[in-house]
Amino acid sequence: MTSVVLHPGMVLIAGALLLVALRGTARAAASLIVPAVALYLVWQVPDGVAWSAPFLDYQLALISGDRLSRLFAAIFAVMAFGGALFALNQKNPLELPAALIYAGAAIGVTLAGDLITLFVFWELMAIGSTLVIWSAGKGSAYRASLRYLMIHLLGGVILMAGIAGHVAEFGSIAFQRMTLDSPAHWLILAGFLINAGAPPLSAWLPDAYPEASWSGTVFLSAFTTKTAVYVLLRGFPGTELLIYIGLFMAFYGIVYALLENDMRRILAYSIVNQVGFMVTGVGIGTEMALNGAAAHAFTHIIYKALLLMSAGSVLLMTGKRKCTDLGGLFQSMPVTAICGIVGALAISSFPLTSGFISKSMISQSAADEHLFYVWLMLAAASAGVFLHAGIKFPWFVFFQRDSGLRPPDPPRNMQLAMLLFAALCIVLGVYPAPLYELLPYAVHYEPYTGAHVVTQLQLLLFSGLAFFVMLNYLRRTLTITLDVDWLYREPGRKLARESVAGLSRAGHKLEAGVRSQAGLWGGWILQQFGAMGAGSPWPTGSMALWVMVLLLAYLLLYYI
Secondary structure (H helix, E strand, C coil), X not given: CCCCCCCHHHHHHHHHHHHHHCCHHHHHHHHHHHHHHHHHHHCCCCEEEEEEEEECCEEEEEXXXXXXXXXXXXXXXXXXXXXXXXXXXXXXXXHHHHHHHHHHHHHHHHHCCEHHHHHHHHHHHHHHHHHHHHCCCCHHHHHHHHHHHHHHXXXXXXXXXXXXXXXXXXXXXXXXXXXXXXXXXXXXXXXXXXXXXXXXXXXXXXXXXXXXXXXXXXXXXXXXXXXXXHHHHHHCCCCCHHHHHHHHHHHHHHHHHHHCCEHHHHHHHHHHHHHHHHHHHHHHCCXXXXXXXXXXXXXXXXXXXXXXXXXXXXXXXXXXXXXXXXXXXXXXXXXXXXXXXXXXXXHCCCCCXXXXXXXXXXXXXXXXXXXXXXXXXXXXXXXXXHHHHHHHHHHHHHCCCCCCCCCCCCCHHHHHHHHHHHHHXXXXXXXXXXHHHHCCCCCCCCCCCHHHHHHHHHHHHHHHHHHHHCHHHHCCCCCXXXXXXXXXXXXXXXXXXXXXXXXXXXXXXXXXHHHHHHXXXXXXXXXXXXXXXXXXXXXXXXXXXXXXXXXXXHHHHHHC
C-alpha cells in the first residue's frame, strides 16, 4: 500500500455490516454518519494512485483519484446519505445494509484504477442492488430481482471476457481510454452499456426498479446507470457509436414513459431517457460534452432521487402506484407535491433549476461541433422529457381529477430528505459555479444567456401546451405495456418448458432403451456362462472370469 488513505467505499460496506447488528436510534444514527464519513473521505483522496496492492503478476490500484472520480464518488456518498435519511422508517432490516453495500461498491468502481478492481466492485454492485430489490418482500419483487440478476450476470460475464482479452492482448490491467480496435474492447463496451440501460437489454430497468420498496427505488435510481456513465466517460470518450445509442435511449424512454400508467415505471423509463443524454455527450467527446455528461449525471442523481422520493411517499401513504388510482393529492400532501414539482422542473431543464445548467452543456457541445441533427434531436427529446416527467407525473398524481384520497405528508425524516434534495436542485440551478469547478475540464460556458433562456422557455411552453391540447389522448387506462423483455420472458419461458419436457421424454426413452439392452445382455451372459438358479452356487470358472472382467475394467478406468 502506498498511503494510509481510507477507502470511502469500504467504509460504506463496513458500515452496512455494522447496521446488521444495530437497532433503534443507534442504527438510525449510524445510517447517516457512515455516508457522511464516506463523503469526507472522498475529498481526502489525492490525484493519482493512493492505495495499491499486489495481485498475481499485477499491481492493483484500489484507490486512484482525479477530478472525475471524486465528482462521481462525492455524489454517490451524498445520495447514500439522502437515501438513508429517507429510508429511516423502512422496517425491512435488509434494505439499508444492502443499499450501503450497493453505494460502497459504486464508489469502489469510481476509484478503481485497474480493470480487475473495477470488475470486483462492479459485480458487488450487482449483488447489493439485487438485495435491495429482494428486500421488498413481495413475490413480484423476487421474480424481478432474478430477471435483473440474470441480465447483470450476463453483463458481468461479457465484461470479464473483455477484460481477459484486453489483458492478454495488451498485458496491462490499467483502466484507461480505449478504442474499438479489438474484440476485447467491444466486449468491454457491451458490458458497460448493459448497465447503462442501452438497447436491446434496457428493459431490465423498468422491469425491476418499480418492484422495489417505496424507499428501495430511490437507491436503485442512482448507482448502476451512473457508474456506467462514469466508466464510459473514462474508457470510451469520443466513440461516435455512443451518439446514436444515446439518442435512441432518449426517445425510447420518452415513448414508453408516455404509454405508462404506473408512476414509478414512468420515472424508471425516464432514467433511460436521461442516461441517453449523457451517453450522447460521451459520444460527442469534446471537453464541453464530457463536462456536460458528468454534470448531468451529478444533477440527475439528485432530481431523479427527489422524484422517486415523491412517488415513494405517495406509495407509502396511499398504497397505490397507478396514475388511474391517484389525483388531487396536493390538497393533503403539499410538501410532497411541491418537492415533486421541483424535481419535475429540474428534469425538464427549467431555468433556475439544476437540470438547466447541466443538460444545456451537452446540447451546446453538439451545436459547437456543427452536429445539427444531433442538436435537433436533443431539443426534441428535451420537449419529450417535459411531457412525460415534467407534466405527466405531477399532473396525474397530484392534480387532474380528485381521487378522494386524503393521506397526510409522510413522516418528518422523509420530508427532510425531499426538502434537502429540492434545495440542492434550486441552489445548483441558481449558482452552478461550485459544480462547474468540480468538473474534469475547465468550464468556459455561461448557461444564462438571453437566447438560451428564451429558447428553453419557448420549448417548454409549447411542450406544455401540446400536453394539455392532447390531454384526452394522454389519459391513462388500465393497460399493460410490452417491452423488449417480453421476448425472453414469455417465449423464453415457453421454450424452457418445452426444452425440459423434451429432455424428460428423451431421458425416459434412453432409460427404456438401457433397460431393454441390459435385459438382452443379461440373458446372453446367463446363457453363455451357465448361471444357476437363484440361491445356487456359481462354478469356480465363472467366478474367476468375473474377477478378471472387474480387474480389466478397473485398469481401464485407472488409465483413462
